[in-house]
Amino acid sequence: MIKTKCFAGETKTNIAQEMTMKRLEKEKKTIGIMIQIFCSANHKTVRKLLCPACTELLDYAKERLKKCPYGENKGACSKCKIHCYKPGKRQIITDVMRFSGPKMVTKHPLLAIDHLLRIKSSRRRETISGKPDNI
Numbered sequence: 001m002i003k004t005k006c007f008a009g010e011t012k013t014n015i016a017q018e019m020t021m022k023r024l025e026k027e028k029k030t031i032g033i034m035i036q037i038f039c040s041a042n043h044k045t046v047r048k049l050l051c052p053a054c055t056e057l058l059d060y061a062k063e064r065l066k067k068c069p070y071g072e073n074k075g076a077c078s079k080c081k082i083h084c085y086k087p088g089k090r091q092i093i094t095d096v097m098r099f100s101g102p103k104m105v106t107k108h109p110l111l112a113i114d115h116l117l118r119i120k121s122s123r124r125r126e127t128i129s130g131k132p133d134n135i
Ligand SMILES: [Zn+2]
Pocket: 038, 039, 040, 043, 045, 050, 051, 052, 053, 054, 055
């Protein structure tokens, strides 16, 4: 008898995994998905595959995350004052986030919400330091 894989429970497992993942693990997964969405749409790569440039970008992003001095307490990269990305890479990653960010909401709502909350809390931190924010 051939055993068939059960796909019905798959989404549930993924969501449970996403909820219990550590922040840096989530960030790594989020950036991976964002680059993947960006690459398949802009570089016409087949789903789940990355072109050489995007593979390099993902490796670079993971490396930066690993070396992030804030560790598990990190805020959103886009709001960070350190700017640990090289200028050229920073421009590309900004484009990737701008492009893929809105698409994350339907594909991975939990990761997207987590990301948005972090941007919001980073912004609040900035406001406390005296600089008024026009929200
Ligand atoms: Zn690509």
